[in-house]
Amino acid sequence: MPVEAKDVIMTGGCSHALDLCIQVIANRGQNILVPKPGFSIYKTLANSLGIHCKYYSLLPDKDWQVDLEDLESQIDGLTAAIVVNNPSNPCGSVFTRRHLEEILQVAEDNYVPIIADEIYAHFVFSGHEFYPIASLTTKVPVLSCGGLTKRFLIPGWRMGWITIHDRNDIFKEVRLGLTALTQRILGPNSLVQAAIPKILTQIPQKYFDDTLAILQRNAEIGYNALCNVPGLKPVMPAGAMYMMVGLEMDRFPAFGNDLEFTEKMVEEQSVFCLPTQCFAYSNYFRIVLTVPEEKLVEACERITEFCHNHYTHGDEVNGEASIYGLKDIGSIE
Numbered sequence: 001m002p003v004e005a006k007d008v009i010m011t012g013g014c015s016h017a018l019d020l021c022i023q024v025i026a027n028r029g030q031n032i033l034v035p036k037p038g039f040s041i042y043k044t045l046a047n048s049l050g051i052h053c054k055y056y057s058l059l060p061d062k063d064w065q066v067d068l069e070d071l072e073s074q075i076d077g078l079t080a081a082i083v084v085n086n087p088s089n090p091c092g093s094v095f096t097r098r099h100l101e102e103i104l105q106v107a108e109d110n111y112v113p114i115i116a117d118e119i120y121a122h123f124v125f126s127g128h129e130f131y132p133i134a135s136l137t138t139k140v141p142v143l144s145c146g147g148l149t150k151r152f153l154i155p156g157w158r159m160g161w162i163t164i165h166d167r168n169d170i171f172k173e174v175r176l177g178l179t180a181l182t183q184r185i186l187g188p189n190s191l192v193q194a195a196i197p198k199i200l201t202q203i204p205q206k207y208f209d210d211t212l213a214i215l216q217r218n219a220e221i222g223y224n225a226l227c228n229v230p231g232l233k234p235v236m237p238a239g240a241m242y243m244m245v246g247l248e249m250d251r252f253p254a255f256g257n258d259l260e261f262t263e264k265m266v267e268e269q270s271v272f273c274l275p276t277q278c279f280a281y282s283n284y285f286r287i288v289l290t291v292p293e294e295k296l297v298e299a300c301e302r303i304t305e306f307c308h309n310h311y312t313h314g315d316e317v318n319g320e321a322s323i324y325g326l327k328d329i330g331s332i333e
């Protein structure tokens with residue numbers, strides 16, 4: 001179903017779009033459900049309004065799909081919306097059509113609307129496909145947030161939008177509320193607004209293809225460089241700009257958690273990766289794939305050296321070889 005002008009609200013970036021959606025849909029004391037691991041801004045925005053965040057789990061061994069049972073179990077009488085971020089920051093995952101339908105079913109069964117953060121809609125690697133979640137439902141009302149930031153690589157231009165998908169007129173008051181909120185502060189700047197028709201229609205496709213090719217190539221380089229490093233378990237992304245790298249923390253006993261690991265890595269190797277504590281998750285760090293290839297290669301070499309320097313074999317941890325079992329001991333040889 002084509003989106004009409006009345007269904008689009010311009011904002012000062014995707015964060016502003018998310019801010020307006022959370023403000024309009026939830027009241028103080030209510031909660032929104034957000035992914036774990038997930039982008040921290042949902043919590044920052046919600047908490048500043050007295051709205052709670054409840055976390056639903058994403059499953060690393062299932063391409064970071066939503067744990068649907070966990071999602072449903074988090075819904076209570078005060079749940080105002082489910083935030084779905086696809087493709088994901090920090091996971092780099094892209095949900096299949098089938099999986100999005102499963103999420104929608106949970107929302108529909110429980111009468112909870114969706115706030116879709118689809119800012120990475122155009123960053124999907126070959127072999128995967130992006131489906132706007134609103135295109136897969138006629139029942140669940142969806143506020144979809146997007147913007148120019150990622151696709152056009154212009155974070156400072158502060159231009160985003162909300163598209164309202166509401167086939168059953170459930171969002172009448174939400175529409176009024178969104179309009180009222182956009183009048184408090186004029187987020188989108190006029191110069192970029194004027195340029196939008198050209199930006200959206202006249203940038204050669206090659207620009208987007210080249211950007212995506214760089215991201216995908218960097219994902220492959222990063223994954224291949226780190227997948228055999230002792231103590232690391234990178235998860236190959238399907239889109240966005242990021243790759244998650246799992247940490248076998250018990251192999252790095254010098255560090256209590258992913259924050260300590262990444263802090264020491266900056267100190268010793270000058271490589272900065274975000275610990276997943278920043279995403280309400282633990283024992284991973286996140287790599288950004290937008291850097292030039294030679295820098296990524298060098299960073300991965302330094303990460304590898306760091307791991308070799310701090311990795312402790314099973315028989316050295318607590319002095320007990322047997323705690324890791326035969327498989328791990330075998331791999332040491």
Ligand SMILES: Cc1ncc(COP(=O)(O)O)c(C=O)c1O
Nearest residue numbers: 013014015039089117119147149
């Ligand atoms: C998942 C996600 N949503 C929203 C944003 C914010 O985008 P903007 O710069 O347009 O506010 C980001 C930026 O990193 C992001 O990763």
